[in-house]
Amino acid sequence: MQSPFRTRVKICCISSLAEAQSAIRFGADALGLVGRMPSGPGVVSDELAAQIVCATPPPVATFMLTSETNSADIIAHQQRVGASTIQLVDAVPTDTYAQLHAALPAIKLVQVIHVIDERNIDEALLAVQNGVDALLLDSGNPNLAVKELGGTGRVHNWTVSRQIVEQSPVPVFLAGGLNSANVREAIDAVRPFGLDICSGVRTNGHLDAQKLQAFMNALKS
Numbered sequence: 771m772q773s774p775f776r777t778r779v780k781i782c783c784i785s786s787l788a789e790a791q792s793a794i795r796f797g798a799d800a801l802g803l804v805g806r807m808p809s810g811p812g813v814v815s816d817e818l819a820a821q822i823v824c825a826t827p828p829p830v831a832t833f834m835l836t837s838e839t840n841s842a843d844i845i846a847h848q849q850r851v852g853a854s855t856i857q858l859v860d861a862v863p864t865d866t867y868a869q870l871h872a873a874l875p876a877i878k879l880v881q882v883i884h885v886i887d888e889r890n891i892d893e894a895l896l897a898v899q900n901g902v903d904a905l906l907l908d909s910g911n912p913n914l915a916v917k918e919l920g921g922t923g924r925v926h927n928w929t930v931s932r933q934i935v936e937q938s939p940v941p942v943f944l945a946g947g948l949n950s951a952n953v954r955e956a957i958d959a960v961r962p963f964g965l966d967i968c969s970g971v972r973t974n975g976h977l978d979a980q981k982l983q984a985f986m987n988a989l990k991s
């Protein structure tokens with residue numbers, strides 16, 4: 771049976787003011803702005819990210835994706851961009867969340883967990899215990915020589931993701947290889963609070979209005 775609750779949508783890899791406006795018109799609850807990364811297609815400059823943040827109306831949230839792992843660098847990144855939410859795409863030392871909350875009390879923290887196997891369940895629950903506001907389950911591989919921290923276009927093991935959703939007291943977003951053809955199955959399998967999508971709504975790197983519409987329609991069906 772379909773859930774009566776609406777699944778939130780974050781459109782990631784926003785690369786212009788026009789893409790931000792388009793994503794919001796189609797119903798995005800949040801925009802993702804990808805900072806400097808070791809790999810991935812969605813990176814934008816901090817200057818452009820800051821312009822998009824300034825132009826984003828309430829209640830739409832702005833997620834700044836950062837690959838920084840030390841508190842001072844993460845804080846400096848947030849202060850350059852001004853986003854409402856920090857998405858940590860790499861693992862950080864356990865005391866980082868407390869340091870970030872102390873320095874940036876109004877800013878929400880989302881920890882990305884790259885789901886590979888059951889060991890990621892403990893990793894996710896530890897991040898919650900240490901103070902993150904939400905989790906985001908993606909398909910990167912931080913163990914590679916050149917780290918993959920997202921934007922892979924691949925799905926991961928949704929059975930593990932479902933277990934994380936069932937055990938997490940904070941909202942969980944599902945990312946990784948989502949598109950209009952698999953999103954219904956993804957929701958049924960994982961039951962996430964929200965979805966996060968980049969390549970599945972793009973053609974040749976650009977936000978594609980038809981794919982975005984099809985994705986939003988698939989959520990309603």
Ligand SMILES: O=C(O)c1ccccc1N[C@@H]1O[C@H](COP(=O)(O)O)[C@@H](O)[C@H]1O
Nearest residue numbers: 782810811812919920921923947968969
């Ligand atoms: O898109 C990128 O370049 C990127 C690089 C490094 C970390 C995260 C990145 N994007 C995020 O990855 C997810 C999943 O992308 P996809 O839908 O599988 O293409 C995306 O939602 C962004 O949050």
